[in-house]
Amino acid sequence: xxxxxxxxxxxxxxxxxxxxxxxxxxxxxxxxxxxxxxxxxxxxxxxxxxxxxxxxxxxxxxxxxxxxxxxxxxxxxxxxxxxxxxxxxxxxxxxxxxxxxxxxxxxxxxxxxxxxxxxxxxxxxxxxxxxxxxxxxxxxxxxxxxxxxxxxxxxxxxxxxxxxxxxxxxxxxxxxxxxxxxxxxxxxxxxxxxxxxxxxxxxxxxxxxxxxxxxxxxxxxxxxxxxxxxxxxxxxxxxxxxxxxxxxxxxxxxxxxxxxxxxxxxxxxxxxxxxxxxxxxxxxxxxxxxxxxxxxxxxxxxxxxxxxxxxxxxxxxxxxxxxxxxxxxxxxxxxxxxxxxxxxxxxxxxxxxxxxxxxxxxxxxxxxxxxxxxxxxxxxxxxxxxxxxxxxxxxxxxxxxxxxxxxxxxxxxxxxxxxxxxxxxxxxxxxxxxxxxxxxxxxxxxxxxxxxxxxxxxxxxxxxxxxxxxxxxxxxxxxxxxxxxxxxxxxxxxxxxxxxxxxxxxxxxxxxxxxxxxxxxxxxxxxxxxxxxxxxxxxxxxxxxxxxxxxxxxxxxxxxxxxxxxxxxxxxxxxxxxxxxxxxxxxxxxxxxxxxxxxxxxxxxxxxxxxxxxxxxxxxxxxxxxxxxxxxxxxxxxxxxxxxxxxxxxxxxxxxxxxxxxxxxxxxxxxxxxxxxxxxxxxxxxxxxxxxxx
Amino acid sequence: xxxxxxxxxxxxxxxxxxxxxxxxxxxxxxxxxxxxxxxxxxxxxxxxxxxxxxxxxxxxxxxxxxxxxxxxxxxxxxxxxxxxxxxxxxxxxxxxxxxxxxxxxxxxxxxxxxxx
Amino acid sequence: xxxxxxxxxxxxxxxxxxxxxxxxxxxxxxxxxxxxxxxxxxxxxxxxxxxxxxxxxxxxxxxxxxxxxxxxxxxxxxxxxxxxxxxxxxxxxxxxxxxxxxxxxxxxxxxxxxxxxxxxxxxxxxxxxxxxxxxxxxxxxxx
Numbered sequence: 001x002x003x004x005x006x007x008x009x010x011x012x013x014x015x016x017x018x019x020x021x022x023x024x025x026x027x028x029x030x031x032x033x034x035x036x037x038x039x040x041x042x043x044x045x046x047x048x049x050x051x052x053x054x055x056x057x058x059x060x061x062x063x064x065x066x067x068x069x070x071x072x073x074x075x076x077x078x079x080x081x082x083x084x085x086x087x088x089x090x091x092x093x094x095x096x097x098x099x100x101x102x103x104x105x106x107x108x109x110x111x112x113x114x115x116x117x118x119x120x121x122x123x124x125x126x127x128x129x130x131x132x133x134x135x136x137x138x139x140x141x142x143x144x145x146x147x148x149x150x151x152x153x154x155x156x157x158x159x160x161x162x163x164x165x166x167x168x169x170x171x172x173x174x175x176x177x178x179x180x181x182x183x184x185x186x187x188x189x190x191x192x193x194x195x196x197x198x199x200x201x202x203x204x205x206x207x208x209x210x211x212x213x214x215x216x217x218x219x220x221x222x223x224x225x226x227x228x229x230x231x232x233x234x235x236x237x238x239x240x241x242x243x244x245x246x247x248x249x250x251x252x253x254x255x256x257x258x259x260x261x262x263x264x265x266x267x268x269x270x271x272x273x274x275x276x277x278x279x280x281x282x283x284x285x286x287x288x289x290x291x292x293x294x295x296x297x298x299x300x301x302x303x304x305x306x307x308x309x310x311x312x313x314x315x316x317x318x319x320x321x322x323x324x325x326x327x328x329x330x331x332x333x334x335x336x337x338x339x340x341x342x343x344x345x346x347x348x349x350x351x352x353x354x355x356x357x358x359x360x361x362x363x364x365x366x367x368x369x370x371x372x373x374x375x376x377x378x379x380x381x382x383x384x385x386x387x388x389x390x391x392x393x394x395x396x397x398x399x400x401x402x403x404x405x406x407x408x409x410x411x412x413x414x415x416x417x418x419x420x421x422x423x424x425x426x427x428x429x430x431x432x433x434x435x436x437x438x439x440x441x442x443x444x445x446x447x448x449x450x451x452x453x454x455x456x457x458x459x460x461x462x463x464x465x466x467x468x469x470x471x472x473x474x475x476x477x478x479x480x481x482x483x484x485x486x487x488x489x490x491x492x493x494x495x496x497x498x499x500x501x502x503x504x505x506x507x508x509x510x511x512x513x514x515x516x517x518x519x520x521x522x523x524x525x526x527x528x529x530x531x532x533x534x535x536x537x538x539x540x541x542x543x544x545x546x547x548x549x550x551x552x553x554x555x556x557x558x559x560x561x562x563x564x565x566x567x568x569x570x571x572x573x574x575x576x577x578x579x580x581x582x583x584x585x586x587x588x589x590x591x592x593x594x595x596x597x598x599x600x601x602x603x604x605x606x607x608x609x610x611x612x613x614x615x616x617x618x619x620x621x622x623x624x625x626x627x628x629x630x631x632x633x634x635x636x637x638x639x640x641x642x643x644x645x646x647x648x649x650x651x652x653x654x655x656x657x658x659x660x661x662x663x664x665x666x667x668x669x670x671x672x673x674x675x676x677x678x679x680x681x682x683x684x685x686x687x688x689x690x691x692x693x694x
Numbered sequence: 695x696x697x698x699x700x701x702x703x704x705x706x707x708x709x710x711x712x713x714x715x716x717x718x719x720x721x722x723x724x725x726x727x728x729x730x731x732x733x734x735x736x737x738x739x740x741x742x743x744x745x746x747x748x749x750x751x752x753x754x755x756x757x758x759x760x761x762x763x764x765x766x767x768x769x770x771x772x773x774x775x776x777x778x779x780x781x782x783x784x785x786x787x788x789x790x791x792x793x794x795x796x797x798x799x800x801x802x803x804x805x806x807x808x809x810x
Numbered sequence: 811x812x813x814x815x816x817x818x819x820x821x822x823x824x825x826x827x828x829x830x831x832x833x834x835x836x837x838x839x840x841x842x843x844x845x846x847x848x849x850x851x852x853x854x855x856x857x858x859x860x861x862x863x864x865x866x867x868x869x870x871x872x873x874x875x876x877x878x879x880x881x882x883x884x885x886x887x888x889x890x891x892x893x894x895x896x897x898x899x900x901x902x903x904x905x906x907x908x909x910x911x912x913x914x915x916x917x918x919x920x921x922x923x924x925x926x927x928x929x930x931x932x933x934x935x936x937x938x939x940x941x942x943x944x945x946x947x948x949x950x951x952x953x
Contacts, residue, residue: 720824752919
């Protein structure tokens with residue numbers, strides 16, 4: 001039963017044990033305030049050692065709390081040191097000058113409590129220093145720390161023993177007279193005591209140089225530590241002064257518990273020395289603090305940059321930030337990005353303006369192998385940098401490789417460069433972040449580009465839809481059919497009817513170019529014809545004027561082919577001009593293409609255009625059918641890349657000669673569709689058919 | 695063939711050091727030994743005659759840089775005399791004329807040492 | 811003007827500086843450079859190799875230095891390759907000679923000389939094991 005209890009006791013928690021011993025010590029002290037016999041001394045010291053041990057084992061664990069920083073540890077130290085001093089002062093004020101043996105029960109218990117408080121505080125202080133001692137040490141210096149604790153214990157025990165002996169045998173003179181051997185023993189003991197004390201002080205000092213954690217502080221933290229350690233030196237110095245110099249407290253302590261006294265003194269001494277060492281070390285380390293500040297800043301900017309870049313999706317904005325960042329990291333003067341695959345902007349610059357940067361980039365890239373190496377180029381050769389107006393220039397080139405594309409970052413310094421390896425490393429780090437972001441940005445650019453094209457197409461189709469007539473005009477003697485099938489990508493086909501004089505005009509046209517550009521031209525064309533038809537009554541004049549306008553408005557590469565005609569409903573005839581367009585197909589008894597001269601709009605100057613205009617008049621009989629179309633029909637392709645061609649259309653025309661306009665148009669479109677069913681229609685198809693109505 | 699040779703002559707308080715041949719990173723060590731010896735003998739007035747020095751690299755110049763302050767602290771100096779143009783060019787590159795005294799003739803330098 | 815190419819491999823010993831200088835002198839003379847310019851080139855290569863011996867190889871004589879000289883119409887190009895630790899001469903700051911004197915030290919002089927004498931210096935660290943230093947001197951140009 002008892003052994004179980006003992007077992008349980010030793011398994012129980014450290015704090016409980018620590019409290020248990022402290023309380024027992026307190027109670028014990030109430031009844032046996034001073035050591036009078038060997039037994040009381042022994043019990044006192046046993047209790048003291050145990051409570052100190054358990055507190056010391058327990059407290060450092062509790063010190064590891066979240067958000068514990070070195071500065072909070074120091075503020076705790078300051079606070080506790082201050083309380084320690086005050087407690088000390090209270091004890092001293094409580095003690096009578098001489099007759100401390102005759103303290104009453106109340107005073108006795110008060111002093112005991114305060115002494116325990118003092119012990120607790122010093123243990124707390126010691127725990128913090130223990131934490132600092134082990135902080136950021138590469139090799140855990142456990143043995144040094146243990147040696148220190150052992151020394152403290154040894155000195156404590158020895159002092160305890162000798163003070164007991166002294167007390168037991170009374171005054172020195174008395175011992176010397178009566179117990180010679182004991183006297184020699186005590187003297188010998190005192191010698192060992194002082195040797196051990198010296199050893200203790202040496203190891204205290206030695207262990208005070210564990211200040212590795214200082215290096216990790218930044219400047220302002222170090223400044224605070226300097227102040228804190230100075231105050232700590234003052235507090236501990238004063239505490240020590242009280243402990244050493246006040247004979248009353250010394251004597252009391254020896255009577256109370258020499259071991260406790262030695263422990264407290266050692267701890268305060270250690271705290272004092274350690275604080276002093278901190279003060280001086282920090283003072284000398286202060287200048288290097290800026291370096292550590294800079295690196296920390298660098299690192300955090302790099303991390304922030306990583307976060308930041310993840311959010312930049314615009315490619316150019318991203319390249320801009322990479323340049324800004326690199327300049328910040330490297331302390332260089334200027335930067336530019338050379339991005340050969342970017343058609344929009346090959347060169348992006350920062351703090352540098354030069355039109356020849358592309359050539360310079362290529363020249364520099366020829367010299368080095370950017371792929372496998374990091375490099376620095378120092379050049380004062382006129383040909384490379386003379387445009388930059390600097391005699392000396394050193395360059396770092398960093399390659400950013402992503403998705404088979406490469407961009408090159410050039411960092412430029414216009415004087416002697418001090419490119420530290422760290423600069424390379426941080427720029428390397430920057431690059432790793434940047435490449436990921438660049439890949440993202442390019443993905444976004446591509447998808448935006450796609451979206452933009454889709455939007456454009458949609459718009460172009462809409463425009464085309466609005467331009468081409470929804471309703472065909474009615475004629476007395478003509479049967480008219482018009483069909484328009486847009487390609488996925490707007491192809492630029494256009495047909496329309498307009499009023500000229502008292503007659504109706506028509507136009508079928510194919511605008512060069514595709515998509516948005518084509519639809520703009522079509523819109524323009526519609527405008528031109530609508531306007532000109534109100535001014536001119538003669539079609540030829542109208543066409544010459546239109547060409548004049550298109551020459552100005554169309555870009556050099558663009559032109560329009562068209563057939564523009566006038567329908568004479570009364571006379572059942574159509575007069576038309578071929579403006580460089582596909583030959584129309586005329587079907588009556590036979591099927592043939594009608595040839596005539598004519599240049600497209602916007603291709604040749606007005607004189608040549610006018611000279612080559614040839615009016616064709618087609619008089620319609622009952623059998624006559626005129627088919628106007630765009631190259632979407634003749635150039636439709638099958639899966640073998642063969643064209644639908646003119647012959648096929650011609651034959652089809654003969655076979656359909658007896659059908660009405662609507663049927664003819666539908667059959668032709670069906671045939672073309674069947675022919676090219678396995679290929680994508682990549683051009684608009686337009687067909688306009690006139691037939692003499694029955 | 696001897697690439698490098700040092701001839702020491704004493705003239706009053708002035709130690710004449712004549713360096714012959716080539717002074718590069720390889721032969722610098724030997725010159726340092728001579729200068730160590732001079733310092734240990736407390737000879738601080740050094741006149742370096744370079745009339746027969748055909749080549750010098752920065753390693754050689756480093757020796758003069760490393761010892762001149764010791765000489766000057768002891769009221770002595772290192773002065774140079776009779777440099778070939780190509781050798782002076784190297785001294786000049788590193789801005790030595792601002793920090794050392796150079797003389798066309800050994801006698802001039804000696805006079806300067808004795809007077810000053 | 812014919813372009814000549816020449817290459818030698820030397821052990822990293824200061825004794826060999828003489829060999830290096832003779833080699834550079836020989837090729838540069840064939841390149842028809844002015845004698846004063848040749849002296850500058852020889853000195854620069856000497857300084858660069860001295861740095862390699864002392865810094866990249868820490869005076870270990872087992873290291874190899876490969877010297878390759880290319881002579882072109884407009885320039886002479888000296889490529890010095892070694893396999894020692896990374897040493898970027900361009901990153902060596904300009905020495906403060908007066909301060910060096912006071913502190914009785916001497917460092918960074920060689921690099922400073924190279925920077926003054928050469929038109930172009932390119933340092934490349936390749937595959938984390940090769941140092942390649944390229945020194946370029948252009949022919950004097952007619953303005």
